[in-house]
Amino acid sequence: MTSPGISERMPAAVYHGAHDIRITDVPTPERRAGEVLVRVLRSGICGTDATEWSVGPKVFPVTSEHAVTHHHGPMVLGHEFVGEIVEVPDAAEAASPAAPAGSPSLAGSLATGPGASVAFAVGDLVASGAGVWCGECARCLEGRTNMCLNYYTLGLSLDGGMAGYVSVPVRTLVPVPAALPLDSAALAQPLAVGIHAARRSGALSGDRVLVIGGGAIASFVLAGLKHLLDVEVTVVEFAGPKQERALRLGADHVVSPSERLTADVEAAFGGGRADVVIEASGAPGQLAAAVSLVRNGGRVLAVGLPKVQPTLDVHSLVFREITLDSSLAHVCQTDLPAALAILASTTLGEELVERVVPLSDLGAQLDRLTAGQVDGKILIDPWL
Ligand SMILES: [Zn+2]
Ligand SMILES: [Zn+2]
Numbered sequence: 309m310t311s312p313g314i315s316e317r318m319p320a321a322v323y324h325g326a327h328d329i330r331i332t333d334v335p336t337p338e339r340r341a342g343e344v345l346v347r348v349l350r351s352g353i354c355g356t357d358a359t360e361w362s363v364g365p366k367v368f369p370v371t372s373e374h375a376v377t378h379h380h381g382p383m384v385l386g387h388e389f390v391g392e393i394v395e396v397p398d399a400a401e402a403a404s405p406a407a408p409a410g411s412p413s414l415a416g417s418l419a420t421g422p423g424a425s426v427a428f429a430v431g432d433l434v435a436s437g438a439g440v441w442c443g444e445c446a447r448c449l450e451g452r453t454n455m456c457l458n459y460y461t462l463g464l465s466l467d468g469g470m471a472g473y474v475s476v477p478v479r480t481l482v483p484v485p486a487a488l489p490l491d492s493a494a495l496a497q498p499l500a501v502g503i504h505a506a507r508r509s510g511a512l513s514g515d516r517v518l519v520i521g522g523g524a525i526a527s528f529v530l531a532g533l534k535h536l537l538d539v540e541v542t543v544v545e546f547a548g549p550k551q552e553r554a555l556r557l558g559a560d561h562v563v564s565p566s567e568r569l570t571a572d573v574e575a576a577f578g579g580g581r582a583d584v585v586i587e588a589s590g591a592p593g594q595l596a597a598a599v600s601l602v603r604n605g606g607r608v609l610a611v612g613l614p615k616v617q618p619t620l621d622v623h624s625l626v627f628r629e630i631t632l633d634s635s636l637a638h639v640c641q642t643d644l645p646a647a648l649a650i651l652a653s654t655t656l657g658e659e660l661v662e663r664v665v666p667l668s669d670l671g672a673q674l675d676r677l678t679a680g681q682v683d684g685k686i687l688i689d690p691w692l
Pocket of ligand 1: 354356
């Protein structure tokens with residue numbers, strides 16, 4: 309039974325396989341024990357969705373069962389969403405960590421447990437971090453909740469937010485600041501990923517940081533760097549709108565890829581190499597380029613997955629004692645509030661949101677994303 313005011317059925321984008329996402333009317337999901345039901349207002353399309361669309365399933369548990377959620381089969385995608393809370397746990401349920409008999413719950417205490425103490429009310433606007441952690445395992449206890457041994461992600465390993473409604477664990481939600489437009493708030497999750505990457509880069513204030521790429525992911529990393537640190541940033545991107553955007557987002561210098569890249573980067577920094585290089589383009593050969601562009605003893609961070617398996621000069625890594633690191637998702641309780649604070653205090657949302665489209669446009673937009681024709685973010689309004 310759904311609460312009054314919540315429709316019994318909802319529109320949803322259900323992933324079945326490559327080039328097979330069905331926009332259908334499905335029953336509104338039951339709110340799981342300890343969770344809130346969110347009416348989705350905006351849901352971002354991610355590069356991961358485009359990969360699943362073009363060559364998947366790679367991550368979605370369509371052909372094999374997910375180890376934590378036990379989801380197996382077609383799945384509602386969408387892991388970058390904001391919405392309005394329409395149903396909350398009742399007092400008795402909130403007081404008891406155990407799921408009431410007969411109510412749907414996910415993996416017992418995973419849905420409740422420590423960290424589920426933020427009180428939300430019906431009508432609150434919230435941004436979702438999508439990734440869910442247990443709060444009790446060794447990685448969670450050391451604060452690396454994105455490495456949780458019981459981690460799962462709405463829209464990647466369980467039904468997500470590219471639908472009218474979704475049931476969401478409370479601890480993964482952060483209130484949307486009052487004056488922040490929904491279109492901007494919808495960037496909170498991917499921006500949190502960028503902020504996490506900026507932290508993982510190990511850059512310190514005073515460092516010279518080179519960011520390879522000027523697309524959406526790189527823009528989120530750049531925003532994170534500039535928010536967290538006082539660093540001098542050079543962005544490598546082809547001349548044009550993305551270079552101009554990087555400058556508006558705070559890049560100190562931009563350089564275009566060319567055979568003279570090393571010299572151009574050194575000139576941009578006023579001589580010498582970067583202390584930290586962040587590869588955020590995913591383009592072939594760029595991780596190797598990152599290694600060649602960092603100073604001796606410097607750090608290289610790989611963000612996201614390269615489109616082609618990279619070859620690396622391990623001799624150069626060793627002889628120049630370069631630290632190579634990676635970054636995945638975000639640490640929700642730190643990075644998601646920071647993301648919303650950045651969105652509320654900058655023009656990042658206006659810079660990056662390309663358009664808002666109905667669910668029926670999803671396939672066409674995924675084709676554009678796959679073809680590299682999207683420079684910003686495309687949002688779905690499931691109620692359009
Ligand atoms: Zn994503
Ligand atoms: Zn954990």
